[in-house]
Amino acid sequence: DADVTQTPRNRITKTGKRIMLECSQTKGHDRMYWYRQDPGLGLRLIYYSFDVKDINKGEISDGYSVSRQAQAKFSLSLESAIPNQTALYFCATSDLGGTYNEQFFGPGTRLTVL
Amino acid sequence: AQSVTQPDIHITVSEGASLELRCNYSYGATPYLFWYVQSPGQGLQLLLKYFSGDTLVQGIKGFEAEFKRSQSSFNLRKPSVHWSDAAEYFCAVGPRDKVIFGPGTSLSVIP
Numbered sequence: 001d002a003d004v005t006q007t008p009r010n011r012i013t014k015t016g017k018r019i020m021l022e023c024s025q026t027k028g029h030d031r032m033y034w035y036r037q038d039p040g041l042g043l044r045l046i047y048y049s050f051d052v053k054d055i056n057k058g059e060i061s062d063g064y065s066v067s068r069q070a071q072a073k074f075s076l077s078l079e080s081a082i083p084n085q086t087a088l089y090f091c092a093t094s095d096l097g098g099t100y101n102e103q104f105f106g107p108g109t110r111l112t113v114l
Numbered sequence: 115a116q117s118v119t120q121p122d123i124h125i126t127v128s129e130g131a132s133l134e135l136r137c138n139y140s141y142g143a144t145p146y147l148f149w150y151v152q153s154p155g156q157g158l159q160l161l162l163k164y165f166s167g168d169t170l171v172q173g174i175k176g177f178e179a180e181f182k183r184s185q186s187s188f189n190l191r192k193p194s195v196h197w198s199d200a201a202e203y204f205c206a207v208g209p210r211d212k213v214i215f216g217p218g219t220s221l222s223v224i225p
Contacts, residue, residue, distance in 0.1 A: 004157070035215075040123070042204060042215040043158075050211075059214075090157055100146060100165060101210045105157030 003027045004106035006091050012112045019078040021109050023091030030096040032074040033103065034058075034066060037088040046089075049074055050096070081113045116141045118207045118216035126222040127195050135190040135219050137205030146213060147188045148206040149179055158204060164188065165210075175199070197223045 004025045013019050023032065030051050035043040045058030047066040055066060063085060067075045078085055088110050092103040117140045127133055139145060146165050150158040162173025169181040179190045188205060200223045205216040 040217055042118075042217040045212070045214070048212065092158075100148075100163045102148060102160050102163055103158075103213075105150075105159070107155075107157045 002107070004091060004093055004104055006089075006106040006109050008109060009107065010110045012114065013081055014114050015082055017081050019081050019111065021076045021089055021091075021111070023074045023076070023106055025072050025091075025093045025104075025106075027093055027095070027104060028071075029093035029104070030071065031094040031101075032068065033092040033094075034064075034074065034076045035090045035092065036060070036085075037090060037108075043090065046076065078111075078113075081111075083113045086111060086113045116145070116208055116214055118205055118214055120203075120205055120216040120219050122219045123217070124220045124222070126224060128224045129197050130194050133190075133192045133195045133199070133221070135203050135205075135221070137188045137190065137207075137216060139186050139188065139205070139207040141186075141207055143209075144183075145207045146210050147179075147181060148213060149173065149177070149188075149190050150204045150206060150215075151175075152202040152204065152218075154201070161190070161203075195221075195223055197225060199223055 007022045033048045034046040049068045065077045090108050091106040094101045094103045119138045148163045149161040152158045161177050164171045202218045204218045206213040
């Protein structure tokens with residue numbers, strides 16, 4: 001089984017709808033991240049969490065919110081989806097105790113907002 | 115402010131040829147440096163990483179990268195490319211806790 005899973009893998013929704021993307025991990029890592037990927041822009045950080053009680057905004061948090069329900073679960077919500085939120089979304093985890101803090105990524109969720 | 119540039123948006127090489135992907139960064143201190151690869155339809159996978167020590171770093175899948183402080187660069191190399199190396203490659207730079215990613219270089223491999 002994959003260490004970092006994301007559901008759903010694909011989602012098509014309409015403008016104004018509320019959407020939740022979920023991420024679960026079995027790696028036992030404390031740190032979790034949400035990124036969006038757009039062509040030519042690389043990955044941009046939306047939110048990150050260093051433990052269950054620690055939530056931080058990233059580079060592009062406007063229009064998004066997150067919930068860290070447990071060490072293993074980190075959800076991303078779009079309260080009122082808009083077309084420019086169409087993108088590929090990745091969840092990642094990292095180990096607080098690791099020297100380099102390299103990140104481990106889920107397979108991604110492709111979101112289309114019509 | 116930290117930033118990462120990958121000057122080549124897309125590169126095409128023949129199978130068996132050598133490869134170099136460029137990464138330049140702007141950062142106020144010695145950064146943590148990473149190269150990740152994204153195969154089609156997949157998440158990102160770490161190829162290699164550097165913070166200190168020998169400036170030539172070996173990674174998985176036969177890749178290596180060289181840190182050049184004077185040029186603020188961390189270029190990725192492979193002596194002989196395989197068709198399975200076709201993917202998107204991302205350089206990432208930053209402090210230990212939160213890196214930023216470059217825009218990526220898409221690699222195509224011609225048989």
